[in-house]
Amino acid sequence: MERLSDVKEGKYRILEILKPGKCKKLSNLGIFTGDIIEVIKPGPGPIIIKKGNITIGIGCGIAMDVIVEKAE
Amino acid sequence: MEEKIIAIAGNPNTGKTTIFNALTGARQKVGNWPGVTVEKKEGYYIYKGIKFNVIDLPGTYTLTGESEDQKIAIDFLVENKVDVLLLIADASNLERSLFLLVLLSELHKNIIIDLNMIDLAEKEGIDYDIEHLEKLFKVKFIKTIGNKNIGIEELKEEIYKKCKEVPSETFKFNYGEEVENIISEIESEINKLNLNYPSRFLAIKILEKDEIFINFLRDKISYEKISEKIINFEKTLKKPVDMLLIEKRYGIIHGIVREATIEKKKELKIELTEKIDKILTHNFAGPLIFLFIMFLIFNGVFLLGEPFKNFIDLLLEKLKNLISNSNFSPYLISLLNEGIISGVGSVISFVPNIFLFFFFFSILEDTGYMSRAAIVSDRVMHKLGLHGKSAIPLILGFGCNVPAIMGTRILENKRDKILTSLSIPFMSCSARLPVYILFTGIFFSKNQGLIIFSLYLLGIIVSFLTIKIFNSFVFKQESVPLIIELPPFRTPYWKSVLLESWTRTKYFLKKAGTLIFLGSLILWLLSYFPNPENYGSEFNYIGRIGKIISPLFKYSGFNFWQAGVALIFGIYAKELVVSTFGTLFGVENLSESLKIYFNPISSYSFMIMSLLYMPCLATFLILRKEIGGKWAIISLFWTFFTGWLISTFFYQVFTFLTGG
Numbered sequence: 001m002e003r004l005s006d007v008k009e010g011k012y013r014i015l016e017i018l019k020p021g022k023c024k025k026l027s028n029l030g031i032f033t034g035d036i037i038e039v040i041k042p043g044p045g046p047i048i049i050k051k052g053n054i055t056i057g058i059g060c061g062i063a064m065d066v067i068v069e070k071a072e
Numbered sequence: 073m074e075e076k077i078i079a080i081a082g083n084p085n086t087g088k089t090t091i092f093n094a095l096t097g098a099r100q101k102v103g104n105w106p107g108v109t110v111e112k113k114e115g116y117y118i119y120k121g122i123k124f125n126v127i128d129l130p131g132t133y134t135l136t137g138e139s140e141d142q143k144i145a146i147d148f149l150v151e152n153k154v155d156v157l158l159l160i161a162d163a164s165n166l167e168r169s170l171f172l173l174v175l176l177s178e179l180h181k182n183i184i185i186d187l188n189m190i191d192l193a194e195k196e197g198i199d200y201d202i203e204h205l206e207k208l209f210k211v212k213f214i215k216t217i218g219n220k221n222i223g224i225e226e227l228k229e230e231i232y233k234k235c236k237e238v239p240s241e242t243f244k245f246n247y248g249e250e251v252e253n254i255i256s257e258i259e260s261e262i263n264k265l266n267l268n269y270p271s272r273f274l275a276i277k278i279l280e281k282d283e284i285f286i287n288f289l290r291d292k293i294s295y296e297k298i299s300e301k302i303i304n305f306e307k308t309l310k311k312p313v314d315m316l317l318i319e320k321r322y323g324i325i326h327g328i329v330r331e332a333t334i335e336k337k338k339e340l341k342i343e344l345t346e347k348i349d350k351i352l353t354h355n356f357a358g359p360l361i362f363l364f365i366m367f368l369i370f371n372g373v374f375l376l377g378e379p380f381k382n383f384i385d386l387l388l389e390k391l392k393n394l395i396s397n398s399n400f401s402p403y404l405i406s407l408l409n410e411g412i413i414s415g416v417g418s419v420i421s422f423v424p425n426i427f428l429f430f431f432f433f434s435i436l437e438d439t440g441y442m443s444r445a446a447i448v449s450d451r452v453m454h455k456l457g458l459h460g461k462s463a464i465p466l467i468l469g470f471g472c473n474v475p476a477i478m479g480t481r482i483l484e485n486k487r488d489k490i491l492t493s494l495s496i497p498f499m500s501c502s503a504r505l506p507v508y509i510l511f512t513g514i515f516f517s518k519n520q521g522l523i524i525f526s527l528y529l530l531g532i533i534v535s536f537l538t539i540k541i542f543n544s545f546v547f548k549q550e551s552v553p554l555i556i557e558l559p560p561f562r563t564p565y566w567k568s569v570l571l572e573s574w575t576r577t578k579y580f581l582k583k584a585g586t587l588i589f590l591g592s593l594i595l596w597l598l599s600y601f602p603n604p605e606n607y608g609s610e611f612n613y614i615g616r617i618g619k620i621i622s623p624l625f626k627y628s629g630f631n632f633w634q635a636g637v638a639l640i641f642g643i644y645a646k647e648l649v650v651s652t653f654g655t656l657f658g659v660e661n662l663s664e665s666l667k668i669y670f671n672p673i674s675s676y677s678f679m680i681m682s683l684l685y686m687p688c689l690a691t692f693l694i695l696r697k698e699i700g701g702k703w704a705i706i707s708l709f710w711t712f713f714t715g716w717l718i719s720t721f722f723y724q725v726f727t728f729l730t731g732g
Contacts (some may be wrong), residue, residue, distance in 0.1 A: 025555050027318045028134045030168055040346055041353050045451045046460075046554055048353055053165050053196070057350070057447040059454065059554030 005043045005063035012037055012068035019065050026066075029056060036071045075123045076235045077152060081176060082143060083168055085559035087188040089113075090218035091160050092128045093568045095228070100126075100575055113575075119228045122235070127154075133168060134177040136282050143284065149179050150268050150663035156234045157183045158227075163193035163215070163562075166200070170325045173209065174245045178273040181239040183211045190215040190223075192560070199334045207329055209669065210243040213613050219565035225649075244272075247320050252306060254279060261293040261352035262331035278302075280314040299607050345560045349444065360449040365469045369432045373425050374471050374502060388417040403604065410607060411596030412440070426580050429468065429475040430573040433482070438564035442482065443556050449715035450554050457543035458534055459554045462492040466535065469499030470528075473691045476697055478580060491539050493661075493699045497687050497711050498535035500528050505684045510650050514663050515672040523676070523721055527683050534684060534714055592689075595644055608655060614640060628681065629674030629723040639681065645688045673730065677723040683713030716722070 001015060009020035013033050023033075031037070031051060040055065041048035047063045048055055058066075078095075082088045092100070096115030108251040113128035130141030131205065157180045161169030169185070177183060177587060193199070202213045214230050216223030246252065247252040252661065258275035267274070277285035278295075279302060289295065306313050352358055392409045400408070436442045442461070450460035465479035476496045480489045508527055512520040543549065609615050610633055618636030625631045634656045657665035686692055686708050696704035 004619075020118075024312075024314060024318070027315060027551070028556065029555065030171070030172075030322055032319065040349060041447075045355055046353075046447045048349060048447065048558065050346070054168070055345070055558040055560075057443065057450075057554060057556045057558055059450060059459065061454070062553045062555060067632070 001067055001069055004039070004047055004049075004058070004066035004068050005060045007039055007068060008042050009039050009072075011071040012039060013071045013072055014066060016067040017065060018067065026058075026062070030054060031056065032049050037068075073118075073121065073123050075125060076155040076231075078124050078126045078156050078158055078231060078722075079129050079149060079152075079154045080126060080158045080160060081172065082131060083133050083172060083557075084160065085557060085671040086131075086160045086165075088128060088131055088217045090189060090565055090568050091158075091186055091216065091227075092126060093571050094216075094218050094221055094224045095124075095726070097124050098571065098574075100226045100571075101579065108119075108619065108622055117228070120232055122232065122431065124231065124235075127152075133172065134278070135172075136284075144351075146179065149176075150270075155182060156231050158186055158231065159183055160186045161190050163190040164196050164198055165185045165198075165602040167322070167325050167329050170329065171321055172207070173211070173243075174321050174325070177209075177211075177243045177245070178276060179270060181242045182234055184227075184234055185209075185213045185226060186209055186223075187213050187215045191220075192562075197335055201332045201334060204332045205328070208243075208332075211398070217682060219568065245321065245324070247317060250305070251279075251320070252483060255497070257301070258293075258298055261298065262289070265292050276317070280317060281312075291315050341426055348561060349558065353447050353582070354442045358444075362448045365445075366464070369429075369468070370434075370553070372432055373428045373475075377425040377428050381421050384421045384424070385417075386613055388413055388421070403600075406600055406604065407596060410599065411590065411592050414592065416592060420581075423577060423581060425472055426475045426478070427573055427577045429471075429479065430567060430576045433464075434569040434572040435477065435564045436567055437482075438562065440559040440561050443558045446554065447558070448558055454554070456539045457547075457549070458488055458491055458539060462488055465492055466496060466499060469496040469501060469535075471502060473497055473499065473501050473687045474580075474694050477691065480643075480698060487549060490699050491542055493695055494542055494703065494707050494710065495538045495689055497536040497695075497707060498531045498684060498714075499539060500531040500683055501646070501687055503688065504683055506647055506650045507642075508679055510653075510662075511666075511670070511675045511679050514666055515670065515675045527679055530680065531683055532720075534634045534718070538634045538704050538710070538714075570689070592644075595641075595689075599667060608637065608641070608652065610637075624716065625681070625719075627724060628679045628719040629727070630670065630681075632669055634669070635678065639685070642682060643686055643692075645690070646682065649682055673723055673726045676726075680719040680722055681715045684718060685712045687711075 004014075014031070014033050014037060014040055016033060017026060023062070026032075031049075035051055038050040039047060040050055043063065046060060049057050049058060080088055092113060092115065096117050099117065100115030102112060111496075114126065115128075116123055118124070124150065127148065129145040131144060132142050135146055137144050148154070150411055156484045157176060159169065159173055159176060161173075165188075170234065173183065173185065187200070202215070203409055212230055212234070214223060214227045216227055218224070247255065255275045258273045258278050262271040274289065278289065278298060281302070293489065296476060300311060309316055334501075340492045345660050352361055392413055395405055395408050395413075398405070433442075436445070442464075445464055446460035448460065448495065449463035453460050453462050460481055462480075464482065468479055469476035473496050477493050477498070480492050480496075483489045483492060504527075505524075508524045509520075512523045517524045597612070598617065599608040601613060603611040608613060615633060615637055618633040618640060620636075621634040621639070622631045622633045625635065634653065637656065638649045638652040641652040653666065654662055666675075692704055692708060695707050
């Protein structure tokens with residue numbers, strides 16, 4: 001288990017989003033717990049993730065609250 | 073002529089503006105929504121004898137009352153008799169648009185979906201079973217390629233037909249028995265009231281715990297009872313009910329889209345965008361590319377605009393000569409030349425730069441680079457309490473503060489707009505350069521470049537401090553977390569880029585021009601009366617005011633009335649600081665006269681004051697338009713105060729250190 005802000009490039013599964021407000025913001029864009037995402041640009045600084053056709057930039061403040069694990 | 077209202081809604085980056093432009097052409101204008109600083113675009117087109125007034129609603133992913141632009145969209149749909157709601161969907165990313173459709177369908181019944189950029193979806197190997205989608209959502213889907221004008225006639229025809237028909241069976245999203253029961257209970261409470269909002273929409277908002285709507289209804293319904301029910305329901309769910317609703321919507325939509333998607337053979341992979349993104353947002357290369365692009369825009373705006381600006385200045389000069397040589401009375405000649413042409417002309421000569429500014433920015437928006445720029449500059453801006461996008465107008469402030477403040481329209485959040493706009497006046501615009509060149513040429517000829525650089529640096533520092541101070545003591549908010557969609561890179565649609573740039577320039581001309589006219593008139597009256605033969609002298613009101621304010625600068629090292637008058641004229645336009653000294657001291661003796669009144673320390677102190685106080689009347693008026701009169705006045709005082717404080721501090725410290 002790692003924070004999204006600390007991971008390297010690759011595919012990850014979202015295990016938990018810690019703060020409900022942040023969780024809602026991501027959910028409104030179609031990102032949920034359990035989703036498999038691809039990290040295109042890791043930290044430091046904002047992280048860029050991809051899910052399907054959607055590419056989203058996430059500030060490190062939010063990325064720190066997203067718990068992920070490496071997906072095979 | 074019969075008139076109809078069409079509202080355009082959609083997620084950001086779905087080609088909403090392109091469709092708006094394709095429908096309305098040049099018959100459009102921009103402004104602000106009443107009472108807020110969110111940009112409002114409206115236009116019209118005539119089809120089959122009906123005038124269709126088209127309103128472009130702010131781009132959004134969801135509909136909550138907590139966000140200013142989303143509240144605007146909600147209220148507009150509720151309070152205005154919108155005949156057709158046109159939802160623009162990105163064909164290659166349909167799920168999120170259908171999510172918005174579910175939300176909008178609680179609010180409005182006559183909806184058409186424009187499946188835009190269908191060509192890009194096809195290139196990705198995606199097509200849809202439209203009949204299946206239409207049957208499920210009970211709305212018409214029209215395929216368009218906005219930037220090629222494909223499907224627009226069909227869209228107009230469908231809008232026309234939709235306006236003529238009575239809304240029949242409409243789509244209703246089913247949240248499942250448990251949730252629907254609670255919605256019905258809340259709805260029955262709301263139904264007792266006679267409100268504009270649809271009761272099911274309000275019931276869902278209450279269930280989602282949307283603060284704005286809870287406050288709206290708290291005293292009208294037995295909210296405590298409902299709240300207790302929601303809390304108990306959440307206990308059984310073990311998750312917030314608003315999250316459950318989002319999950320349900322996306323869950324069902326995901327299934328529908330999967331059913332309706334016809335996968336074809338891919339012609340082009342989108343991986344190119346990914347590869348470019350890795351370079352453009354790279355931690356080291358990204359900021360350098362960003363600065364290089366800003367440098368190109370900065371130069372483009374001012375170098376390409378320069379010949380046009382000079383041409384306008386030449387025309388205005390010729391007009392002035394023509395008036396001077398006319399038979400008009402001296403009073404009228406002065407009013408026209410010194411008052412109106414000098415004042416309004418200073419705005420008109422900005423027009424080429426402003427047009428170019430919007431032109432380059434429309435390109436950045438259209439290509440998708442803007443979101444990348446926000447990512448790249450986020451690290452620095454985040455530390456100040458803003459997010460990345462604010463860096464763009466700030467940097468443009470070095471060119472001219474007026475288009476830079478207008479550029480804050482790219483920021484979605486009101487707080488970000490205010491903070492960025494308050495800090496822009498400290499970015500040293502090109503109009504301040506003549507002041508630096510004059511004084512450094514006289515007092516710092518050996519270190520001219522270094523001294524000018526130090527002033528630019530000081531401007532940046534004060535600008536950042538302003539953001540920090542206002543954020544810490546006025547807004548007291550944590551920085552807004554950055555979540556931004558990065559659209560695939562696209563070729564800009566030139567017609568749309570030109571239209572956008574022109575519409576925004578027109579808005580600037582109309583609004584700022586009118587206000588500048590009034591401002592110019594007031595300054596002219598102060599300079600002309602009561603001694604018309606001594607325009608702008610110590611015997612006129614402006615000189616008297618100069619005398620009144622000059623003691624303020626006693627400890628800054630320039631407490632003589634000419635400096636006061638120059639600073640007052642500097643409010644008009646910073647370039648006038650130099651020309652005022654020229655008029656008051658005579659151009660031939662300017663250097664010698666300034667050496668009598670200033671020494672190196674007081675001249676630097678004067679340059680600090682010129683750098684930091686309100687750049688010009690146009691900046692003040694555009695601040696008033698963009699962030700409101702209250703903040704414009706705060707900015708006026710804040711810039712003056714910081715200018716005075718820092719110039720005084722500098723003068724006192726350096727006079728003490730050098731024993732002067």
